[in-house]
Amino acid sequence: MQEFESAFGLAFDLILRGDRDLLEIVWLSLRVSISAVLLACLIGLPLGAYLAIARFRGRGTVIVALNALMGLPPVVVGLIVYLHLSRAGPLGFLGLLYTPTAMIIAQTILITPIVAALSRQVLEDLNTEYAEQFRSFALSRAQAMQVLIWDGRYSLLTVALAGFGRAVAEVGAVMIVGGNIDHLTRVMTTAIALETSRGELALALALGLVLMVIALAINAAVQGVRLSAERKAYA
Amino acid sequence: MRDMTQNCAQTAVPSTAASLAVNGLGYNIDGHRLLQDVSFDIRTQGITVLMGPNGAGKSVLLRLLHGILPPSDGQVHWYGKPLSPEITRQQALVFQKPVLLRRSVAANVDFVLRTRGRQDPGRRDAALARVGLLHLVQHPARRLSGGEQQRLALARALATEPDVLLLDEPTANLDPAAVQLIENIVTEAASGGTKVFFVTHDIGQARRLAEDVVFLHRGRLLEHSAASAFFDAPQSSAARAYLAGEILT
Numbered sequence: 103m104q105e106f107e108s109a110f111g112l113a114f115d116l117i118l119r120g121d122r123d124l125l126e127i128v129w130l131s132l133r134v135s136i137s138a139v140l141l142a143c144l145i146g147l148p149l150g151a152y153l154a155i156a157r158f159r160g161r162g163t164v165i166v167a168l169n170a171l172m173g174l175p176p177v178v179v180g181l182i183v184y185l186h187l188s189r190a191g192p193l194g195f196l197g198l199l200y201t202p203t204a205m206i207i208a209q210t211i212l213i214t215p216i217v218a219a220l221s222r223q224v225l226e227d228l229n230t231e232y233a234e235q236f237r238s239f240a241l242s243r244a245q246a247m248q249v250l251i252w253d254g255r256y257s258l259l260t261v262a263l264a265g266f267g268r269a270v271a272e273v274g275a276v277m278i279v280g281g282n283i284d285h286l287t288r289v290m291t292t293a294i295a296l297e298t299s300r301g302e303l304a305l306a307l308a309l310g311l312v313l314m315v316i317a318l319a320i321n322a323a324v325q326g327v328r329l330s331a332e333r334k335a336y337a
Numbered sequence: 338m339r340d341m342t343q344n345c346a347q348t349a350v351p352s353t354a355a356s357l358a359v360n361g362l363g364y365n366i367d368g369h370r371l372l373q374d375v376s377f378d379i380r381t382q383g384i385t386v387l388m389g390p391n392g393a394g395k396s397v398l399l400r401l402l403h404g405i406l407p408p409s410d411g412q413v414h415w416y417g418k419p420l421s422p423e424i425t426r427q428q429a430l431v432f433q434k435p436v437l438l439r440r441s442v443a444a445n446v447d448f449v450l451r452t453r454g455r456q457d458p459g460r461r462d463a464a465l466a467r468v469g470l471l472h473l474v475q476h477p478a479r480r481l482s483g484g485e486q487q488r489l490a491l492a493r494a495l496a497t498e499p500d501v502l503l504l505d506e507p508t509a510n511l512d513p514a515a516v517q518l519i520e521n522i523v524t525e526a527a528s529g530g531t532k533v534f535f536v537t538h539d540i541g542q543a544r545r546l547a548e549d550v551v552f553l554h555r556g557r558l559l560e561h562s563a564a565s566a567f568f569d570a571p572q573s574s575a576a577r578a579y580l581a582g583e584i585l586t
Contacts, residue, residue, distance in 0.1 A: 235436035237405035239452055240426040249448070253439040335479035336439045 112304030131289040135269040138209035146217030151247035154225035171215035180278030183208040200281040208275040213265035220261040256337035363410035377561045384533040386547035393553040395536045428501040429494030437478040464496035484515030
């Protein structure tokens, strides 16, 4: 218990004096996960909107598959990306293994199905309300998808948040493709795993606290934006 | 029936080339026949009222005329051409419950103008002024009252200067003042040359607005005649009963 208290004290000390290593790790974590969320939204939102509107043979199977992919194990994604980016792999020539870019790729693959599947559900509900008006406007499918994504933007923030939560908290994929290299690919989760295994509980705890504060702050910000949108009936 | 409706149509108005020709129109869904063998021509401008009791098929017919429901049988021709997205785009439909985008009043009108390649703040403001909503231009659309929402839907429809304006019971659930405002706007649009199709089961409203009446009952067209002829001497027993305030089943 005493060790726990002293670790807590050290953790607060690291945070309050803005420890350089700590900030570097936090910054890289945010950079990787936010980039992955943006890329996942770029791919997943149009895919979700398309599935919300389009009716085609096999659509149900695609939706079931997409929902199943939400539960992709991070280590499996990490392994697949590793096999592709390793020197002997098809994309080995790019030299991306053990770089933040590889970590962004892995996390994007991990959370794109989450963004696509959840946005499909949100936008399908919205489309139920709008579909007849869209037909009356004689909108093209692309125009209808744009309207759905724009008008569903506040609900989709929560979808993006779910993706960010998954990305920033996962350790398996970034560990495999990033390698947890100090000052290069070390992020909060891999650092916590490493420092805990080395018995350096203070840094691990400090990172854990920062991780939780970031998650809390981002959730609060999104909730604030949503509430403001609901007041205007835009959500 | 077909002969009768055509005869009635001919007595209704001076005959020019038919702007709308409906032939053998039918609509079925899940084994239920909601509309069958509906045929009539419209050769006039002004306001055509689609009347009938609940479940008569008025709203289905309106959607079939607009091209947002595919007919099970028959055809609809506008100005001699079969329905197409281009024709739908030249029309505007206002629903009983207005479907407004989750945006400001201005953005709702801007959106539809943009889809027609005619974005113009001046045109938007003129459309909003026409329905008395210019002072609410930045207001969230879905925070408007029911009557204001319906007027916004009308402004959005009229901003594109449609050839044909279709309205599906636009004044249901509105108070008399709001109803009068909507009726004035619709009458003004019709006077400006827009062909109007107005669905209602309110006999008083039909008397105020209609130049000709299409009367439906149980998915069938029973009469199409000039308003004066319809209200003074309805041909079908169902229309007589309806106008007498009897409940049709």
